[in-house]
Amino acid sequence: MTLKRVAEIAGVSIATASRVLAGKGGAHRISEATVAAVTQAAEKIGFRHSHLARSLKSGQSALIGVVVPDVSNPFFAAIAREITLAAEAKGYSVLLADSREDDASERRLVQQLRDRHIEGLVVCPAGLKQDHLAAAQDAGLPLVVVDRGFADGDLLTVTSDHAQGARALAQVLLKAGHRHIGVLQGRPGTLVNDERLAAFKAALASDGVRLTAAHIAGDAFSEVSGRRAAATLLRAKPQITALFALSNQIALGALRAAAELGRVVPRDLSLATFDDLPHAEFMNPPLTTACQDVPALGRQAADLLFARLAGVPRPRTRLQRISVTVIERASVTAPSTRKATT
Amino acid sequence: MTLKRVAEIAGVSIATASRVLAGKGGAHRISEATVAAVTQAAEKIGFRHSHLARSLKSGQSALIGVVVPDVSNPFFAAIAREITLAAEAKGYSVLLADSREDDASERRLVQQLRDRHIEGLVVCPAGLKQDHLAAAQDAGLPLVVVDRGFADGDLLTVTSDHAQGARALAQVLLKAGHRHIGVLQGRPGTLVNDERLAAFKAALASDGVRLTAAHIAGDAFSEVSGRRAAATLLRAKPQITALFALSNQIALGALRAAAELGRVVPRDLSLATFDDLPHAEFMNPPLTTACQDVPALGRQAADLLFARLAGVPRPRTRLQRISVTVIERASVTAPSTRKATT
DNA sequence: TATGCATGCGCAAACGTTTGCGCATCTATA
DNA sequence: TATAGATGCGCAAACGTTTGCGCATGCATA
Structure with a gap:
């Protein structure tokens, strides 16, 4: 299964076999007969180039x-x-x-x-x-x-374009009437996290809604972080009516936490998320999301x-x-009037 | 960045450098001093073995x-x-x-x-x-x-264990009272498809429910196939009260088709599926599924x-x-009494 | 009959390793 | 002072390719 073997069978040198099998027969003035011989020999033993050797030689x-x-x-x-x-x-x-x-x-x-x-x-x-x-x-x-x-x-x-998505999502939440919004962040320090967070914060601020450190929790783009962060936030600040999850893993965690705390999404809690994938449509509830391409x-x-x-x-x-596409689905509604009772 | 270079710097032969860096210094009676020289030389130029060359040599x-x-x-x-x-x-x-x-x-x-x-x-x-x-x-x-x-x-x-899962899912549907069941299959001829189908059919049969060719549709493990198959089946046999999707891609298609036909799952139509992934829990509705590990x-x-x-x-x-684990969720209920009106 | 030019192909080095074998040098023994 | 056995290391082949260079042979030309 080596060039050498092919060359032997065809009765030519390794060099010639190499050139023929590289399709350079013409450029090297190799006769039709030789080309045929080499080709047939290669075919006969099922010759395949060693990618390894080739790589080593060619770099x-x-x-x-x-x-x-x-x-x-x-x-x-x-x-x-x-x-x-x-x-x-x-x-x-x-x-x-x-x-x-x-x-x-x-x-x-x-x-x-x-x-x-x-x-x-x-x-x-x-x-x-x-x-x-x-x-x-x-x-x-x-x-x-x-x-x-x-x-x-x-x-x-x-x-x-994280800023674009975060801004758009902020608009959606603001338009729905939310003023107490929590953010479930991913890993702080990452571009993705910080850009999303900053743009979201800025968008809220320009509408007069302040996002303090007390409204932000989470430390990883994972379901467990999302769950823990959501639980923390919802317990510490029951007046929160909407959560912004910085990834859909986080959103899954948030859904779990909400369920555990007896808060029904979206009746008792709106949820918007930065999304990874197109499953959101079939989720319960369908998630409003900034959908990445x-x-x-x-x-x-x-x-x-x-x-x-x-x-x-x-x-x-x-x-x-x-660019990302914001898709509004059922997970965001107007804040529940009974929010204070929670 | 080659062994040769390391050898030159250390003032030894390539062979010696190779042996030292392979940790075979001891076995080859190479002096401490030489070992140190080679090691330092390698460190100095940041030497790394070429996996390519090594592979070629060693096979x-x-x-x-x-x-x-x-x-x-x-x-x-x-x-x-x-x-x-x-x-x-x-x-x-x-x-x-x-x-x-x-x-x-x-x-x-x-x-x-x-x-x-x-x-x-x-x-x-x-x-x-x-x-x-x-x-x-x-x-x-x-x-x-x-x-x-x-x-x-x-x-x-x-x-x-496809047969196990299919049987269990059949039991679930039968127990819920379904007698008119459609199957959305994947690619016929594949082990996965045929085993699931056969076991499902057998399980139904042992309860006196016959699954004819007219109750089976689909030709691929894809969403589009599932959608088309579901539409076909539901239109041709409106009396069908439950669908068994042979994969969750197919189930997604079925959900789409059901929505398009105005049939609400699970009120108007039960759905069970062979599942790929743990998202099913958060789907709308949460899917009853034979969950693969x-x-x-x-x-x-x-x-x-x-x-x-x-x-x-x-x-x-x-x-x-x-083995697979059947998880019963909300997508399967008793057949609607108003099924005939559809 | 010498010279020149195509034509057709092979030699051998190189890519970066690993490894069997062998060759020096030294110390201890006789 | 020879000889033997350690001790420490290098030579060179091999893995399977690619490719620059060069060497034959054949034919036409002078």
Whole structure:
């Protein structure tokens, strides 16, 4: 199953076999007869190039890496899929890694991928550190960050227009008449969290509604954080009539907490969320959400990466924004008049 | 960044550098001083082994392949995740491929992965053909099929106990009093579809309820198929009071179709489904479902694969079953008395 | 009969490792 | 002062490719 074997059978040198199978027979003035012989020999033993040897020789692995915090999260899965499909179309294969939302794992995985000579990397960072990514980029590795970017630094990033979504959601809640609003945040310090939070706060403020620290809880983009944060907030501030969950994992947690506290959504409590996926429509209640265009995030990341691999220079705008669509569903209504009784 | 460079700096031969960095200094009687020199040199230039070269030399790529029909489907994503985590723990990396539910793509992708010298493969087949997989296995590639297996052949397979789940769901529907039941099937001919269908049919039959071809519709495990099938069935047989969807994608389609036909679930129509994921709880209505243990499927597949890679012989039972848990929720109630009016 | 130019193909190095074998040098023994 | 056994390390082949260079052969031209 090696070129050598093919060459032996065809009665030619390895070099000739290589050239023929690379389709360079013409360019190297190899006779029709020889081409046929080599082709047949290859066919006969079912010859396939060793990608390994080829990569070693050529320095091109045709491999890209994808690192996400949790593959089983449909949000990241959808992103991974777009990248995988794009990669396949370009002749690349994808090495997938799951950082388990862990900074140290991510570091290790990125290094591991680099050891495997990936030609490009798409990563959704788990943490707040970007030095390992910056190092990779400085070492010449084409790199695209997706979703969870960094406010500073120089990493090319594709992410949603969080401010736009948060503002729009704020409008929805304000318009419905809510004045006591709680925020279930994700991981503070992340671009995603901070942008959403800041824009939401600003939008409320411009309508005269103040969002103090006492109205904000949560520390991760997870269901457990959402649940705990919602419980905390609802207990500490019963006058809250609406919650803004910064992700739909968090929203799930909020739904659980609300159920546990006997508050029915949306009758006793409105809920708006930044959303990952299109399941919201069939949820109970259907969630009002700022819906991210997840496939577009993945596609854009892939496009940017492959453009760079094709030699296209990096775009000047570091933060590439994908717009979100606010969809109003049943989880937001006017605040219940009996809110004080709770 | 090569061994050669390290050797130069340390003033030793490449061989010595290799042995030191492999931790074989002791076994090869290399002096403390030399070991230190090499180690420092490596550290100094940030040396990392080329996985490529190592693989080529050793014949071990430490790579496994995972092929699924749709990465963005949370079901497959969850499986992919378990395999990825297991692989990482064993020092393997994962090459991920998405066959887009397409047989030909799958073939191509499997071949591509084999060209990359994967040491093992987990695949969830998109189609009804298994010859390419059998070929891979016959060629000595450790292979585990997950979820969608084949009734015949010799491929080691991890899949749910579909018959168990289907039977249990049949009991639930029968107990609720349904006698006119429709089935929204997935892809006929697949083990998953046929086992679920057959067991369901048998369970109904043992209670005197006949399930004819006219009560079965659908041709794929997709939302569109579910929607179309549900619409067809409900229109052709208005007396149907309950639907059994063979996957939750199909169930989503059924919900859509029901909504379009003005039938409210569960008031006018009960719905039970074979489920992929734990979102069902928050759906509207919460779905009664035979819940597969998706992580267990992935874990078991990974365990079997890595056991084989570690030299453990293949288990004798070809079809490894993971049991499912039936969860009764609100989507199944007694048949509406006004069913005839519809 | 020598010279020139196509034509058709092979040699061998290189990619970065690992590893079997062997070769020096030194110390202790006879 | 030879000899043996450690001790410490290097040579070179091999993994499967790709590719620059060059070498034959054949034919037409001078």
